[in-house]
Amino acid sequence: MDGWGANTFGQLGDGTTTDRATPVAVTGLAGAVLTTAAGGGHSLARLSDGSVQCWGNNSNGQLGDGTTTSSATPVTVGGLSGVNAVAGGANHSLALLGDGTVRAWGANASGQLGDGSTSDSSAPVTTGGFPDTVIKVACGGGHSLALLNNGDVMAWGDNTSGQLGDGTLNDSSTPVAVQGVANAVDIAGGSGHSLAVLADGDVLAWGANGSGQLGDGTTTNNPHAAAVVNLTGVTAVAAGSGGNFSLALIGDDGSVQAWGDNSSGQLGDGTTTDSTAPVAVQNLASAVSALSAGSSHSLALLSGRTLQAWGANGSGQLGDGTTTDSTSPVSVTGESGIVSLAAGDAHGLAV
Known part of the structure; x- marks a missing residue:
């Protein structure tokens, strides 16, 4: 497993706090890594034995090892087993267990752990209140999302911009139903917005929209799920926990559409012009x-x-050996045979 980019908190896991413009190996992992995820300044790995290790920033307990001490090498999340997936927010983490339940740890000022409190936790707590089995989890900046087996979506945590999609601007420390979303197959969370892909390939978005990240042709926040314009055939979406833009994967041809903030060329269209539509x-x-x-x-x-x-690319997060921003795709140096990838605020991970 490799990491590159910003390393202020040790989020690359190489035992240093030195930024890297090309990938370096994560050291000290306890076993084979199946999948990875990244938060704002921390990293997560799901191991083949169903356990989880984390490294990087731990100011709010987001490494889950019972401390608030940051670590430049992997530490084991306490009390977790049988994990099927992990996700990272700005300063919190989620794990989906094989039985369809959810565990959370780290920052909780907005209720993003979903345990009914607003107290940070440096060890996993149970997120409660799901009416059906959870099959996928995602983190935004200070909010969390869950996709249920029946195709519904639930959200909890920060709702300042309507990113919980329940029609209000009220934070919630327990999961609430996202209104108007049914038959969803994928979810993603951004800094203050949320996305869902429907079974028919359409995409709905809600929450913050100051940079056009909802893709509805406006820059008006919306606490209700609304369709992204001019977009069909989508199979997956992505949004960063610190980001104000969105990505969509088109299933038929493997192409990518993007919208929202483009100040650093993150839409990949050759410009640095924000776009309110894909x-x-x-x-x-x-x-x-x-x-x-x-x-x-x-x-x-x-x-x-x-x-x-x-x-x-100011911290080398493009992994091409430079620190020069790029408005179109460049190759990450030396990476091949990749099965899982993740982007943190300013770092990248690959397995």
């Missing part, structure tokens, strides 16, 4: 099979299991 990412080397979004950069897994990235 635009095509240009010059991808081949079809894309998976996406991840950081604060201001984007990361794509190509059909040949190599990586490309675009957008902000």
Whole structure:
């Protein structure tokens, strides 16, 4: 497993706090890594034995090891087993267990752990109140999302911009139903907005929209789920926990559409102009099979299991050996055979 980009908190897991413009190996992992996820300044790995390890920023307990001490090498999340998936927010983390229940740890000022409190936790707590089995989890900046087996979506935590989608601006420390979303197949959370892909390939978005990240042609916040314009055939979406833009993977041809903030070229259309409607990412080397979004950069897994990235690169988060922003995709150096990827605020991870 490798990491690159910002390393202020040790989020690359190489035992240092030195930024890296090309990938370096994560050291000290306790076993084989199946999938990875990234938060604002921390990283997560799901191991083959169903346990989870984390590293990087731990100011709110987001590493889950019972402390608030940051770590430049992996530490084990206490009391977790049988984990099927992990997700990282700005300063909190989620784990989906094999039985369809959810555990959360880290920052909780807005209720983003979903345990009915607003107290941070440096160890996993149970997120409650789901009427059906959870099959996917996602984190925004200070909010969390769950996709249920019946296709409904629930959300909890920060709701300042309507990112919980319940029609209010009230934070919630327990899950609430996102109104108007049914038959969803994928979810994603941004800094203050949320996304859902429906079974028919349409995309709904809600929450903050100051940069056009809802893709509805406006810059008006919306606490109700509304359709992203001019977008069909989508199979997956991505948005970073620190980001104000959105990405969508088109299933038929593996192309990518993007919208919202483009100040660093993170939409990949060759410009730095924000867009309130989807635009095509240009010059991808081949079809894309998976996406991840950081604060201001984007990361794509190509059909040949190599990586490309675009957008902000001040910390080397594009992994191309430079610190120069790019408005179109560049290759991440030396990465091949990749099966899982993740983008943090300003770093990248690959397994």
